[in-house]
């Protein structure tokens with residue numbers, strides 16, 4: 058069922074159940090947001106997406122208000138812009154926002170909104186909460202002095218990953234994001250999936266290993282498929298000066314993971330440049346390993362397969378495939394096992 062409304066003078070027909078924000082964006086009208094994310098239930102917490110709706114006294118959060126027939130909406134009226142500016146000014150005053158060395162500099166929702174609204178000077182005196190940084194683990198650095206209480210991390214943890222580690226604790230001016238008993242991430246039930254980091258719009262939650270390894274605009278994103286299992290999660294390797302310095306994910310990459318990753322996919326990338334990593338094949342001879350080229354290694358393997366097959370028959374051979382390979386690689390391996398080795402002795406580690 059279609060609903061007809063007017064946004065910024067433009068007549069729009071949209072599906073029943075859409076919010077004003079969805080209808081506007083689909084019609085090419087940009088409404089800025091901070092606490093909204095398409096993957097999360099709307100909360101209307103940050104008040105940045107407010108709009109003026111004819112006939113209503115108060116401004117409304119467009120991310121949370123469904124469209125209705127004959128609605129007339131203004132997204133950039135002077136009253137709306139003033140309210141947005143005030144919301145950002147209050148957020149800037151309620152934390153320590155030193156963009157100079159912040160990991161989020163250049164990729165921060167708060168910074169972007171302040172820039173769009175032309176906020177050059179602080180309207181209110183800064184009241185730093187004075188929270189100590191949480192450096193309790195090697196994966197996530199948490200600096201709640203940069204937290205704007207948008208609640209995206211809480212919804213990411215509870216509604217997307219269903220880990221239920223984060224909550225909004227305390228009330229009023231003392232409100233803060235907490236784990237159970239307000240412990241550090243390292244001492245909490247956190248499984249370090251990093252969903253909260255991926256969806257935090259500011260520098261409050263960042264990848265600890267990427268600190269001072271390159272600014273967002275220095276990093277080249279290389280989209281790839283995670284190699285840790287066969288699910289095929291899409292991720293971006295962030296490369297700086299030839300080194301992978303962090304892994305990020307993007308909701309817009311779509312299936313199968315819509316930006317979610319597990320702790321291995323998001324944080325276990327240090328093997329890539331590890332000094333102990335094997336880079337050439339090794340053949341064991343008389344108890345010692347010798348570095349060889351690929352031709353020699355493959356000839357040795359093929360020769361020994363043939364020898365075993367000739368002496369004991371094809372069923373003396375068995376192959377174990379790996380969940381760390383892609384579906385295509387596993388398909389090829391079973392083809393090789395059945396078609397070349399001549400045995401159906403093929404299994405997969407996921408069944409063990």
Ligand code: SF4
Pocket residue numbers: 153154155156157159160161162163165166167168203259260261
């Ligand atoms: S969180 Fe954003 S606004 Fe705050 S210091 Fe970092 S870049 Fe600046």
Ligand code: SF4
Pocket residue numbers: 213214218220221222223246247248249250251252253254
């Ligand atoms: S890393 Fe994952 S489990 Fe830990 S707090 Fe963030 S979303 Fe929750």
Ligand code: SF4
Pocket residue numbers: 203204205206207208209210211234253256257258259261262
């Ligand atoms: S930590 Fe980040 S995502 Fe969580 S409430 Fe603060 S600013 Fe929002």
